[in-house]
Amino acid sequence: MKDFAGRVAVVTGAGSGIGLGLARMFAKEGMDVALCDVRGDALAEAVENVKGFGKRVIGLEFDVADGAQVEAAATRIEQELGRLDIVCNNAGIAIYPRPAAEFTDADWNWIIGVNLHGVINGVRSFLPRIQKHGQGGHIVNTASIGGFQVQKGRRTAAYATTKFGVVALSEGLFNDFEGTNIGISVLAPGAVNTNIYRASEYRPDKFGGPVARPNTALPVLNDGLHADAVGRRVLQAIRDDELYIFTHTSTRDWLARRHARIIHAFEATERWEASEAALNNGQERS
Numbered sequence: 001m002k003d004f005a006g007r008v009a010v011v012t013g014a015g016s017g018i019g020l021g022l023a024r025m026f027a028k029e030g031m032d033v034a035l036c037d038v039r040g041d042a043l044a045e046a047v048e049n050v051k052g053f054g055k056r057v058i059g060l061e062f063d064v065a066d067g068a069q070v071e072a073a074a075t076r077i078e079q080e081l082g083r084l085d086i087v088c089n090n091a092g093i094a095i096y097p098r099p100a101a102e103f104t105d106a107d108w109n110w111i112i113g114v115n116l117h118g119v120i121n122g123v124r125s126f127l128p129r130i131q132k133h134g135q136g137g138h139i140v141n142t143a144s145i146g147g148f149q150v151q152k153g154r155r156t157a158a159y160a161t162t163k164f165g166v167v168a169l170s171e172g173l174f175n176d177f178e179g180t181n182i183g184i185s186v187l188a189p190g191a192v193n194t195n196i197y198r199a200s201e202y203r204p205d206k207f208g209g210p211v212a213r214p215n216t217a218l219p220v221l222n223d224g225l226h227a228d229a230v231g232r233r234v235l236q237a238i239r240d241d242e243l244y245i246f247t248h249t250s251t252r253d254w255l256a257r258r259h260a261r262i263i264h265a266f267e268a269t270e271r272w273e274a275s276e277a278a279l280n281n282g283q284e285r286s
């Protein structure tokens with residue numbers, strides 16, 4: 001997609017952080033924007049903020065983890081703004097770090113529900129509405145650099161599990177839509193200065209209720225990128241039809257190390273294949 005003006009963007013998790021940055025930059029490009037968030041207070045403020053760019057802006061309060069709510073929101077956006085062109089399935093939460101085996105059922109259900117099923121719900125309800133008008137569009141799913149490798153010592157296995165899922169879903173979609181006028185991207189930010197470390201403060205009761213967490217828990221985010229800069233990076237990627245949207249060149253080495261380790265693992269497979277061949281000498285058949 002090259003031209004944004006006059007078209008419609010949908011952003012989930014737009015009440016704060018990266019989602020708000022995306023919504024602001026889309027509006028600045030002349031798009032109408034539907035901001036979606038589960039927190040009504042943050043959403044109302046964000047809508048006022050984005051209205052400052054002078055385009056049509058609506059706010060929809062719903063939970064991305066609930067497929068029926070996502071479908072109802074998609075219908076309303078189409079009714080109120082007329083069409084859907086760009087959709088950012090961006091809403092997500094972080095959970096406090098623990099050893100991988102110690103996350104509770106409630107932890108898993110909450111983080112998978114929002115970070116993975118939320119994106120699946122968005123794809124199922126929003127994508128057909130982009131396809132419907134035939135003029136093309138773009139889907140951006142927010143994963144994380146944590147969707148490509150798991151940092152030692154950070155204890156983020158649950159978060160990374162969901163983000164690896166978002167990467168896989170996006171690669172699958174990319175295969176489905178390659179060569180069409182619908183672009184697919186997966187956003188993999190490094191540190192961005194947002195409120196994500198406060199997600200547990202609004203954890204729903206069914207997942208254990210709110211937990212106050214010290215603001216110092218993820219100090220690395222305070223030095224992170226401004227969300228508007230991520231918005232500008234995503235605009236570039238949509239224009240250039242990039243599948244992988246990385247935000248920090250410094251994370252390239254993390255992926256290189258992981259990929260080298262994976263490729264190295266095949267050396268053991270080669271030794272095993274050789275020993276199997278010697279052992280069987282072609283005689284073992286099943």
Ligand SMILES: NC(=O)c1ccc[n+]([C@@H]2O[C@H](COP(=O)([O-])OP(=O)(O)OC[C@H]3O[C@@H](n4cnc5c(N)ncnc54)[C@H](O)[C@@H]3O)[C@@H](O)[C@H]2O)c1
Pocket residue numbers: 012013014015016017018019036037038039042062063064065090091092093094114118142143144145188189190191192193194195196197199221224
């Ligand atoms: N901040 C970072 O450094 C960073 C890095 C990599 C990836 N990400 C990803 O970026 C995305 C946005 O996070 P952020 O950092 O801007 O955090 P944020 O907390 O500032 O914003 C996330 C927004 O999502 C909303 N939200 C949470 N659960 C929801 C639900 N069930 N339904 C609808 N909305 C919901 C929140 O209310 C919040 O307004 C997330 O998917 C996150 O995993 C963030």
